[in-house]
Amino acid sequence: MTLPATPATISATTPITRIAPPPSPVPRIASDAEALEAARALAADFAAGAAGRDLERRLPWEEIERFTQTGLWAITVPKAYGGAGVKAATVAQVIALISAADGSLGQIPQNHYYALEVLRNGGTEAQKRFLYERVLAGERFGNALAEIGARDYTRRTRLVRDPAGWYVEGRKYYCTGSLFAHRIPTLVNAEEDGREVAYLVFIPRDAAGVSVIDDWDGFGQRVTGSGSILFERVKVEPEWVVPFQASLDRPTAIGPFAQILHAGIDLGIGRGAFEATLPFLRERARAWIDAKVERASEDPLTLHAIGDVRVRLAAADALLERAGRHVDAAQAAPDEASVAAASVAVAEARAGSHRAGLLAANKLLELGGTSATGRADDLDRYWRNVRTHTLHDPVRWKYHWIGAYHLNGRLPPRHGAL
Structure with a gap:
């Protein structure tokens, strides 16, 4: 069917200027059962407005804030770092419960949890302490993983190291949830000893040179915020750069x-x-x-x-x-x-x-x-x-x-x- 044009449908060249409000500490969910109960209650709330959000392509800024404030975005933080460390099936069932109410809202935190799993496997102790604490303080992570324009899956977004500092340059697509995020974990390549090595860089959403573009126009999952991100010589700190290649090797x-x-x-x-x-x-x-x-x-x-x-x-x-x-x-x-x-x-x-x-x-x-x-x-x-x-x-x-x-x-x- 033909969907109506709405003010929320932004030009593919127009960056989104609205950013998420500053994070605030979230409740500490203590168990798998508590996580599932919180998800059931939230799903009942989200179901009522799902059709309207889809028809009007109304981006769920307020709903995402309520979602975060349940503490559900922090449930995969390990217990040793103050989180619930819930089981994998519990995370999947939380997503299923929200997706039953609104498929878009259920997908938005998926890459947030994914980035935390990459951190758990590849981050230094200092990186884990810092980024887990940010999540417990209410930060949401988006993603900038995929790229389009190359059938060979070559990753063109680069981590560049020069005497002036470290920079990320490139363009990503399918960046689900990044419109609403405080940080955008970005998959990059860097050349080291003659080989390409992958890193995940946790870039602040408001960093200079980051442009988030609401150009997702798929006929489904319409309010996931799965558009493009342009990185134009974005200065990054070494402590944001989490090794990823070793977690594949x-x-x-x-x-x-x-x-x-x-x-x-x-x-x-x-x-x-x-x-x-x-x-x-x-x-x-x-x-x-x-x-x-x-x-x-x-x-x-x-x-x-x-x-x-x-x-x-x-x-x-x-x-x-x-x-x-x-x-x-x-x-x-x-x-x-x-x-x-x-x-x-x-x-x-x-x-x-x-x-x-x-x-x-x-x-x-x-x-x-x-x-x-x-x-x-x-x-x-x-x-x-x-x-x-x-x-x-x-x-x-x-x-x-x-x-x-x-x-x-x-x-x-x-x-x-x-």
Whole structure:
């Protein structure tokens, strides 16, 4: 469908001047159960405005502030540094709960958690103390990881060291959440001893030379703030530069941890679609004439379809929990075997959530009929959101590595897409 132009749709060359308000200390969530309870309460609050935010492309500045002030953005800070250090499956379920209410809001903190996992694996003790404390003080991290314009995935954003200091130069895209962030972890390359070495640089959002551009125009996940960032000779301090290459060269749980969060987004959107389907079928949909029943909720083919969606969502949920246990094990004792097992378990969870999320969103429209396409209800947002997010990386390669692992004992590659 054609979405309306709104003042929130900014020119691709116009930097956003609005920045997040200064952070303030957040409540300390103490346990996995407390994190899930906080997420459930927040999801109920977010659900009411989800359709309006999507239709009007109203960027969720106030909602993100409320989200942060629950303490949920700090739940992966390790206990040794004052955080809750919750399980991987708990983080994924928090994301799923928020995504069921609003898929965009559920995706926004994903790269914040990812950056903290990179920090946990590659940061110095001083960097961990400093950046974990910033998160407990209410700072949000965005991301500047991906680039477009090169089919070979070559990273062109550079860390430049010269006598005047250290600088970052380049352009990034798909920078989810960076509109609302206080710091933007930026993936860069630097040449060292004749080879390219990767770093993650935690750049303040308001640093001179940083331009955040709201040019994301995908048909789904419309208010994630996933636009571009331009870095023009941005001066950075050495203590912001966290080694990343070493975390790829040795077994770590960074990849499977990142991917289980994506599974949570797809599962959550599917849950939201399913929950929207039930009242629509009970109250508004018409039974098909050949069913010879009075209500759509009594149509035997509809009942079969609803049962199928529910089973697939439940299976995806179980796969997510199982994958979380593997990620926890790999985080605690990373080696070739534990990280490979975690990567494959998470790939299975992503394959399950991919299929379940899309099926739930499809069936909402199919079973609801033409009346389910009404613009005011905005029910198509579930399909647009899950279809957009499931394109993050190809599920066909999940199946490939699952098969290669189980049939031939081949270990999957270590990168953020597995």
